[in-house]
Amino acid sequence: xxxxxxxxxxxxxxxxxxxxxxxxxxxxxxxxxxxxxxxxxxxxxxxxxxxxxxxxxxxxxxxxxxxxxxxxxxxxxxxxxxxxxxxxxxxxxxxxxxxxxxxxxxxxxxxxxxxx
Amino acid sequence: xxxxxxxxxxxxxxxxxxxxxxxxxxxxxxxxxxxxxxxxxxxxxxxxxxxxxxxxxxxxxxxxxxxxxxxxxxxxxxxxxxxxxxxxxxxxxxxxxxxxxxxxxxxxxx
Numbered sequence: 001x002x003x004x005x006x007x008x009x010x011x012x013x014x015x016x017x018x019x020x021x022x023x024x025x026x027x028x029x030x031x032x033x034x035x036x037x038x039x040x041x042x043x044x045x046x047x048x049x050x051x052x053x054x055x056x057x058x059x060x061x062x063x064x065x066x067x068x069x070x071x072x073x074x075x076x077x078x079x080x081x082x083x084x085x086x087x088x089x090x091x092x093x094x095x096x097x098x099x100x101x102x103x104x105x106x107x108x109x110x111x112x113x114x115x116x
Numbered sequence: 117x118x119x120x121x122x123x124x125x126x127x128x129x130x131x132x133x134x135x136x137x138x139x140x141x142x143x144x145x146x147x148x149x150x151x152x153x154x155x156x157x158x159x160x161x162x163x164x165x166x167x168x169x170x171x172x173x174x175x176x177x178x179x180x181x182x183x184x185x186x187x188x189x190x191x192x193x194x195x196x197x198x199x200x201x202x203x204x205x206x207x208x209x210x211x212x213x214x215x216x217x218x219x220x221x222x223x224x225x226x
Contacts, residue, residue, distance in 0.1 A: 033214060041219070042118070042201075042203050042216040042217065042218060042219045043158065043203075043216050045213050045214060045215050048212040048213070048214070050212070055212045056211060056212035056213055058213070091157060091158075104148070104160045104163065105148070105160065105205070105214060106160070107157035107158050107159075108157060109156070109157050110156075110157050
């Protein structure tokens with residue numbers, strides 16, 4: 001396994017611009033999560049995919065945020081009309097199966113977003 | 117609501133022990149523990165699946181009391197490498213949400 005990879009690792013953008021992050025989960029992991037984390041806080045759940053289906057979406061995910069996982073493999077998280085409050089690390093994680101069966105969630109290195 | 121961890125922060129000398137608690141207002145069916153170093157992603161430490169289960173991993177172990185809806189992480193003879201922020205994680209029953217506790221910052225001094 002090559003691990004969960006995220007791209008880009010760092011992004012600086014001007015307020016009002018759109019940004020897109022990509023996540024490649026560990027192969028054959030059908031479960032994929034997105035989180036947002038700001039300094040000093042724990043990861044906040046954003047959304048969950050099982051294969052290509054988006055089964056859970058946090059209220060934190062405003063209309064400016066959208067996530068996709070078109071073929072059940074990689075996923076993208078897009079933020080439209082970025083605001084300074086969107087500055088954070090965006091974490092992607094994947095898991096091979098049900099959490100309660102003992103399957104671990106593996107995190108990517110994160111994508112840092114700075115909105116100026 | 118996210119699980120609440122205590123203490124919020126702790127400073128240790130190398131070789132000292134620490135306990136980190138994770139309490140939930142809702143039922144816990146499983147608990148994961150993670151450590152996150154500054155600027156890095158959380159790293160999985162261990163999972164506890166059953167009430168009362170205790171697991172050990174080198175000098176780090178954990179227990180899970182399902183009735184009390186809480187879990188504890190035990191760090192024995194701490195090392196400098198133990199420094200970081202520790203999070204418990206759990207699935208919200210009836211949802212697909214996997215959420216993290218409030219976090220405990222631990223610093224081990226030489």
